[in-house]
Amino acid sequence: MNITKENIDELNATLKIKLEKEDYEEKVNNVLKDYKKKAKIDGFRPGKVPMGLVKKMYGKTVLAEEINKILSESLTKHIIDEKLNILGEPLPSIKEQAPIDWDNQTEFEFAFDIALSPEFELNLSKRDKVTFYDIEVGDDLIDKTIESHTKFYGTSEKVDVVEDNEILKGDMVQLDKEGKVLEGGITKEDAIISLQVMKDEKIKKSFVGANVSQIITFNIKKAYPNATEISSMLGISKEEAEKLDSDFQFTIKEITKFVSGEVNQELFDKIYGAGNVKSLEEFRAKIKEEIKKDFDEQSNYKLLIDVKDKLVKKTKLALPDEFLKRWLLLSNKELTQEMLDKDYDNFQKDLQWQLIKDKIVKGHEIKVTDEEILEEAKKVTMQQFRQYGMRNLPEEQLENYSKSILEKPEDKRKIADSRLEKNIIEFIKETIKVENKEMTFDEFNKLFAN
Structure with a gap:
């Protein structure tokens, strides 16, 4: 076997592999001997099929398969041994590959096109400038977060009178054009309606002040134009709901009001653990710290872009x-x-960025430690739990969950890659000039508008 490399230009080359009979003959014969043992052909006992017949039936296929295996192994080994920095994978050459006569040839030459990674220098200095957007955490954002917490830890209470956006349970009965109960019409016991999502304000106001046992008549299609909502409310098909345009009589049986939780020590303990936050000032400071961390993550993402x-x-x-x-x-x-x-322009840009990152990693020996991977996994885990309002996860439980994520090779690779990119960005921030610019969250979001 002989492998040669012919450069086409700085970015393209051709690898030519010459195979002689001794490179593949033994492998092909061994496979054919195995076929001979296992072949089941009418007129021959198992293992007694003549080798000539086996070669006639399977020889060309086996030859091609074994040569392909040799080519694959040889290409991989040559690329590693010669430290060829290639992009993508070798492809059969369209221009250089001569036709193959599998019936008569004993010597073969195969040509493969390869793409070479470009050679380049990357000189970073303080003359290179980039902006880090320092997002302000205003009181309005803290207030909104507190409101979100109080709603999450709120409770539902039974009340006697409708005031605003309560949820009502009652019996629904379809009426005819004269306002009488429609014989054979739609009825639904214990139907649930939400005033908060009711679209018609006039109908909504007709419920305000009503109490249990009171009867309200309204047009259901005006109140809830969405056929899917009506279908769920009345237990009918969406098709029936779309055709429905009559008044209904609703007898209130139960009024439920959602009451937001109070901002007190109990709320502090539920969110941050017993005794970790002891006053409203500390509570607001803790929230501000969390928002700032989230904003910094977004600012770093923008910096990365x-x-x-x-x-x-x-x-x-x-x-x-x-x-x-x-x-x-x-x-x-x-x-x-x-x-x-x-999409090629985006692919091209991503590949160029990957080559730049590889250059930085190799040139400055940037690595990711096991401790950093675990730390990153903990952040991912905490983000998942925070979506369900669980912010005070014990450290042991957090670590166990994080380690379970890292047991999956693909998840571990993604987390490691994410952390490596952060380490690269930190190196770049230390090497080039980063100018801080303060702005509001709304101003920051406008940066992504284009």
């Missing part, structure tokens, strides 16, 4: 685009030419 754009423009990395487009189409069966043309 800006650094990526800046360094991609600065390096101006050329890529073997023709090869990459061909490789993307061949390696992804669901990708169409139209989709590729539309």
